[in-house]
Amino acid sequence: xxxxxxxxxxxxxxxxxxxxxxxxxxxxxxxxxxxxxxxxxxxxxxxxxxxxxxxxxxxxxxxxxxxxxxxxxxxxxxxxxxxxxxxxxxxxxxxxxxxxxxxxxxxxxxxxxxxxxxxxxxxxxxxxxxxxxxxxxxxxxxxxxxxxxxxxxxxxxxxxxxxxxxxxxxxxxxxxxxxxxxxxxxxxxxxxxxxxxxxxxxxxxxxxxxxxxxxxxxxxxxxxxxxxxxxxxxxxxxxxxxxxxxxxxxxxxxxxxxxxxxxxxxxxxxxxxxxxxxxxxxxxxxxxxxxxxxxxxxxxxxxxxxxxxxxxxxxxxxxxxxxxxxxxxxxxxxxxxxxxxxxxxx
Amino acid sequence: xxxxxxxxxxxxxxxxxxxxxxxxxxxxxxxxxxxxxxxxxxxxxxxxxxxxxxxxxxxxxxxxxxxxxxxxxxxxxxxxxxxxxxxxxxxxxxxxxxxxxxxxxxxxxxxxxxxxxxxxxxxxxxxxxxxxxxxxxxxxxxxxxxxxxxxxxxxxxxxxxxxxxxxxxxxxxxxxxxxxxxxxxxxxxxxxxxxxxxxxx
Numbered sequence: 001x002x003x004x005x006x007x008x009x010x011x012x013x014x015x016x017x018x019x020x021x022x023x024x025x026x027x028x029x030x031x032x033x034x035x036x037x038x039x040x041x042x043x044x045x046x047x048x049x050x051x052x053x054x055x056x057x058x059x060x061x062x063x064x065x066x067x068x069x070x071x072x073x074x075x076x077x078x079x080x081x082x083x084x085x086x087x088x089x090x091x092x093x094x095x096x097x098x099x100x101x102x103x104x105x106x107x108x109x110x111x112x113x114x115x116x117x118x119x120x121x122x123x124x125x126x127x128x129x130x131x132x133x134x135x136x137x138x139x140x141x142x143x144x145x146x147x148x149x150x151x152x153x154x155x156x157x158x159x160x161x162x163x164x165x166x167x168x169x170x171x172x173x174x175x176x177x178x179x180x181x182x183x184x185x186x187x188x189x190x191x192x193x194x195x196x197x198x199x200x201x202x203x204x205x206x207x208x209x210x211x212x213x214x215x216x217x218x219x220x221x222x223x224x225x226x227x228x229x230x231x232x233x234x235x236x237x238x239x240x241x242x243x244x245x246x247x248x249x250x251x252x253x254x255x256x257x258x259x260x261x262x263x264x265x266x267x268x269x270x271x272x273x274x275x276x277x278x279x280x281x282x283x284x285x286x287x288x289x290x291x292x293x294x295x296x297x298x299x300x301x302x303x304x305x306x307x308x309x310x311x312x313x314x315x316x317x318x319x320x321x322x323x324x325x326x327x328x329x330x331x332x333x334x335x336x337x338x339x340x341x342x343x344x345x346x
Numbered sequence: 347x348x349x350x351x352x353x354x355x356x357x358x359x360x361x362x363x364x365x366x367x368x369x370x371x372x373x374x375x376x377x378x379x380x381x382x383x384x385x386x387x388x389x390x391x392x393x394x395x396x397x398x399x400x401x402x403x404x405x406x407x408x409x410x411x412x413x414x415x416x417x418x419x420x421x422x423x424x425x426x427x428x429x430x431x432x433x434x435x436x437x438x439x440x441x442x443x444x445x446x447x448x449x450x451x452x453x454x455x456x457x458x459x460x461x462x463x464x465x466x467x468x469x470x471x472x473x474x475x476x477x478x479x480x481x482x483x484x485x486x487x488x489x490x491x492x493x494x495x496x497x498x499x500x501x502x503x504x505x506x507x508x509x510x511x512x513x514x515x516x517x518x519x520x521x522x523x524x525x526x527x528x529x530x531x532x533x534x535x536x537x538x539x540x541x542x543x544x545x546x547x
Contacts, residue, residue: 028478029437030455039439039452099437099452099479103417106436110417117416117440167440170410173536174446298448300533303399305386 017324037310054086056194123160181226357507360398367502373472404540411441
């Protein structure tokens, strides 16, 4: 019953988001709070977020397939469906952000291989195709095909996650401060968020795997270190960017997971809480990423002396579209799993 | 042939005539400027001074905007002018984020100068060239160049602070100005090799 209520609510949210998108198609991006000084906002943040989660899950799926870990096979099957849903919704958000969404496919004919967006498009598409091949039941544990599939999947997923660190590279070149461990941080956040989702899948489906909490703990440390390192760097060089809220939240998550591992390894509530907090932390980190490169004028001081400091507060329409996309991940994943069961693939 | 512009900062009085002339020439919608004049203050009272920096598309030889454009909508002509093919522009705004000179603007909407009123005949005539959801910028008044005229901002500048010509021709006015007055591009250190030079003549 609870499951069907969840599906109904998420479908409703997605339908509202669909209406918001149609309105936006008619009125353009004036329905957003974006402006000349803050060009990429909540949509791109949501795109980075969902694609990071998809990438993290895909790394888990491909690693489990590569090492033929049979115990987590049910998680891998569901994980692939969730990953595909996240990729579809991420693409939807990217489409919502484009001024001319129906021209998006011109990226294929553009063939500008110097553009991070081109590579991002190809790698995301490749991940989508590989995901579909897996969900079609063509990849089994073991064999040459599984090995090739896993390696391709790892390369494509990790490639697009890292490509997302290149989008603001020109801003760094133009004098914007960047946190010194951005690449490691982006990669860690993706793996961390993906594994948090896998943990949630494990807890909700009852497919328990004892090593997940340990992996989550390791990834928490991996995600915390670059942020803590950046914070230390910000103490030595003025202007270096760290969101202290994220640092505190990450530390809190680490404490929860440590407590779980030491005191109560069989406890399901604490890993679930930690996983939800991880998903929030990754979202906040993506928000910080968007802001740190757009919250001051591009032209340096003193020429921008009288320019207003850019501000950005997403509109209700933007929030609705992003929430609708997140909700769509839930019912879309369920739909894919249902369809897979129906056709007898899993 | 490499088109270039030289701006003499010692002559610029910050009147923004270039901005108005550019808007009039292109008929840009309200809120869209290809040509801006940054105003800033140097020194302290009683010797404080107001200074001006006119900024437009620098038509870089190695443009950051061109590299990041995923569809090839941004391209560079043989004569050095960087243009946008609006039929290819998908409105991703990667070029706007990449440009270190704030020279590009996204058309969030096509706004009129008199809100609540019908567009003026000139707005109707000019704004059909603009497409919401795409990126626009200075094109060195390409249409005027093809007719043998100078860009509108160069002609309109009352202080004659702007010069335009072929930088590949050592005898041209712009070449001599750059050589004689040590013309330097804005933010030269970025390595984008702009075609707009600033001198203090």
